[in-house]
Amino acid sequence: MNINNPENKVVVKDHCCDHDAPIIVTKHVHEHHDHEEHNHGDDDHDHDHGGDDNVNLLSSRWPLWISLLILSVFLVLNFGFGIKINRYVEIGFMLSAYILAGHKTIDMAFRKIKRGDLFNEFTLMTIATLGAFYIGEFSEGVAVMIFYEIGELFQDLAVTRSKRSIKALLDIRPDSVTVIRDLKNTTVLPENVKVGETILVKAGEKVALDGTLVSLSGTFNTAALTGESKPDVKRQNEPVLAGMINTDKSVEITVTALFKDSKLSRILEMVQEATARKAPTQLLISRLAKIYTPIVFGLAVAIILLPLFIVPNYDFQQWLYRGMVFLVIACPCALTISIPLGYFGGIGLASRNGILVKGSNFLDIVTKIDTVVTDKTGTLTKGVFNVQKVETNIDKTDFLTKTASLESYSTHPVARAIVHYAEKVILNKPQDVEEISGHGLKGTVNQETVLAGNLKLLQKFEVKYPAELDAIVETIVVVAINGNYSGYITISDEVKEDSAQAIAELKKMGIETIMLSGDKSAVTSEIAQQLHIDQSYGDLLPEGKVKIVQDLKDKGRKIIFVGDGVNDAPVIALADVGIAMGGLGSDATIETADIVIQNDQPSKIVSAIKAGRITKSIVYQNISIAMGIKVLVMVLGAGGIATLWEAVFADVGVALLAILNAFRIQGKKI
Template identity: 70%
Template sequence: MKLDENTSTHTHDDCCSAKADVPVKHHNHSHDHDHDHGDHSHGSDGDSGILKSRWMLWLSLVILSVFLVLTYIAKVGIPRPAEIAMMLVAYVLAGNKTVALAFRKATRGDFFNEFTLMTIATFGAFYIGEFSEGVAVMIFYEIGELFQDIAVSRSKRSIKALLDIRPDVVTVLREGKPLQIAPEAVRPGEKILVKVGEKVALDGEMCSPSGIFNTAALTGEPKPQLIEKGEKVLAGMIAIEKSVEIEVKALFKDSKLSRILEMVQEASARKAPTQLLISRLARIYTPVVFLLALLIIAIPALFVADYNFDQWLYRGMVFLVIACPCALTISIPLGYFGGIGLASRNGILVKGANFLDIITKIDTVVSDKTGTLTKGVFKVQKVESVIEKTDLIRLTASLESYSTHPVAKAVVESAGEITLAKPTDVEEITGHGLTGKVEGLPVLAGNIKLLEKHSVGYPAELASLVETIVIIAVDNQYAGYFLIADEIKEDAAAAISDLKSLGITTIMLSGDKEAVVKKVAGDLGITESYGGLLPEDKVRIVQELKDQGKRIAFVGDGVNDAPVIALADAGIAMGALGSDATIETADIVIQNDQPSRIASAVRIGKITKSVVYQNISLAMGVKVAVMALGAGGVATLWEAVFADVGVALLAILNAYRIQGKKIESE
């Protein structure tokens, strides 16, 4: 799945169809465009490789420049045969592949394409004796194509960098000896060695005591992450402090990195509605342009008394050159591709250009609570004690160490460095809590029902607390309580505020109890929230909102969120800890789990859409104006080709601006 380094980013096939794809994924089957127009490569050589591959173009430009200098500046009279010879050499050097493709396509019944358009226009110029203008049209057309290649190459780099993060080999430890093999050959249960600076090739579990990793490839965040023994390590992370051993838990094809690479490669296949519309119009546009050019040449013969065929043929050629739709059909997909790249650099995986359009129309974000706006991890938020607090923590944590319940784990973690005792006579009462003895003292740790069952009194205000609490009794006397809650993510409140500034309403849905959901919603500034929901309830609520005409983006992370993510207009998954089903179903994946990136995705979509529409207006406006001038005999072939190449370059530069954008809150 690694991007083929010999894959051209711009196939230079029919400008009215193939260019709009701007493919990422390389297919090995045969195409009509069985060349790379200049044999340029967008692999490791980058822009310099593209430039070097066009040496014939540069030579033809030198020949034309020498001719123009001698003729118009030095006023040297070049014999007509010498002029024709120079121009023919320059023309063959610059346009040999374009002319060959035009004839090849014509033999297959495809007459309406940019190659035929340029061939007819330049042959027509030669026919009427305008040799230098015909050569100039071909040369500057090729220069325009060259800049398109470079622009597409640059716009793909951020995504190609992601595609290149997969290691080609991995060091596996077999019988205590390191052996370098392909990642695909490593099986779950084997241990791999990752040295400093190396990328982790497969998902696994940390075997070394600890390690620090750069997770930017997966999250978009350069901040180092400490991972300790027993914790999950994901493919794509880079060891940055010391070598570590990792036990592999999944095959390479099942790793989170592989799924990300697959989704990136498939993203370009999903076109935005604007791209699809332009592609459909281009199939009509090109034959219409040919027909109009013929009419410009032929109709005046019926009405103009001193009709001159060469004069009107020239006007038709000017019309054909300026009508070339390349600026339009390349700059639009280039704009969307730039948007996908910008999103990738901000830790947002957009699975297709169409979703950049969809996200701009969203007016309501419906969000899950746990794991989306909160961290999904129970933490002790407060300890209230009527005895010595250290004693309360030690006794409670010692008893809770018997249990594997998430709440019990949170209590044990809160003990920190406190030395725990071994509990005895421990009994776990389902739905109530734990009883047992710690340091010889009878200890109860559970909910109100547990204390009532053992006739232990407790403060009445405990019944009004909405968070999860563990109430403690020591020697049948109330001793205090632990307040445990899921932590709200650091940027969650800012994310809600940011969405509101964009005119987007946030609604929270959760399977947690209503009181907890309302409190979290209040803390975040969310005015509408619903708790105690099953997956089918979430689907029902989102469907009701859609029936009201709302454009919905649903944000979630759990497997239970997959159905509603599929139903929403735009499904957004939290990718770092999200379930596989949810990530696969979602249209957009937030790779670092930060809810603030939802607003960033909306802004990136709006920036992309704005640039695309600017390019459409620019290309159509200039082309219509110059086509009218050409048909009226005002514009020359020189002006036509400069206008065509100029519009293409302006559109490309405008699309390329997306790459340098910084996404900030308004």
């Protein structure tokens, strides 16, 4: 799939019986991507309101409604009033109704036959209904096709509803932006704005690009990105993301990322890929359908022909009728519609709660998790640090200037806290900056070599420091200038409000919790005890986190890892399911993760697991219902007890029942 998508399109799978046909969905219209494939909704347009979608979908099926009217009039006259209609008139009306209702299905069947695909739902329905016409059961043949198409209509309505929450992401991306150029306000397309330019966002407008706030303050609604309606107050120089809505006065924002590189654009690219990744159950059903359909055809032929050698007074038309009944009942549409629809609904349910699941396969995997491993800073804690203490053996202003200048290179919350604390000193641009993973930073400031990081950084460069520093429990940044210890800064973090709730709920689910951190073991242990986490490990380098998770996997554990920093990307990739905190999280971590929590709340880990369990439960219910009813009615049909009327109601009824059951996912709370 091409995720470089200049037309702002989201590709979602159309879970019609021919489940390889995608639909392209834009902000204004969705249309066929492959005109060779069958899709009943090719004439309906996508509007801002879901009700309009449904009205257009229903109105586009006018041939179906005319055919249903013709059949209804005929049945009322024939069976209601006992009026016998001329046979040729009946054939003419029924044939017209049949073509109106089933022309797309018949056309699709012939297209597939021409491509060598003989065993599919379209061919099955076409053969069954033409067989009914052959033996003179015109009304039953038309009824089979009409109710099959009504089933398809319900499926399309279900898909429209399911993808509405995902399509809503498109509506949060503005079509234009006001950029300040040469002291004038100019309206341009968002993709034409460059990094470093300043944009103006008026009250009530959506932010079009990622940036930092130039104005002193601003209040933003972040619900579209996070699922939370609580206003978020941003201060000068704090980050503002595309998709947020300015709820207060006009503000100015300096753009920090191109339109295509914004967090919102990456989220949409992830959505593009999400619905293409199928769950194991979904893939299994697709594989079984390829085996199941030819077997059904074979059994239908056997029902028609075998009695010739067994049954006395063999009546070909009687056994042909039974074979047609068998074919109609055996149609696997209930499975091929409802199962993908169930997973699609699960992705929609998660997205409405601020959780982006990158594929239905991950909804399956989260149901098998027995261990949740989390990072500490930015995951269970707010990652909003404040400087508590500055100790130095040189001039304090000089110490802060050099330290903050080097830390200005980093986006780590600790670095931002130091830069914020030193906002009154004049910073210098650092040179030759090197980020030493798990240790800190090395660079040149005012032609002096500066080291800033944890104690392991000084140990790595063999810089001697006071022994009492080892006893400090708080997060500490130690600094060395030109190879000599120069001082330290202590910083504190705060636990997120819902961290304890998340851990408690995971324990109720029988899931073990483990916390890993590059922070000091004493700090890590204190947070773990506060949150009642089962195990904790501190003083870890990125490779240390990878080793612990690999050891757990070697023991057969099914693991979720939750993190937000660049150094968490390798372990997120290693875990069975990697979850990234999308608000504070780094780009690399978000790209690597399988699930993204957009509002950074740890409680959403529990919500993601619940979404998976709800989806899997309903999918398995649909499989059981569909297979149970179909097997029963197939036996009755082969035995001559069930007619085409029972067959069509069994087939369409099961499909509708499965679709309505899948609908339940949308109404669930997680």
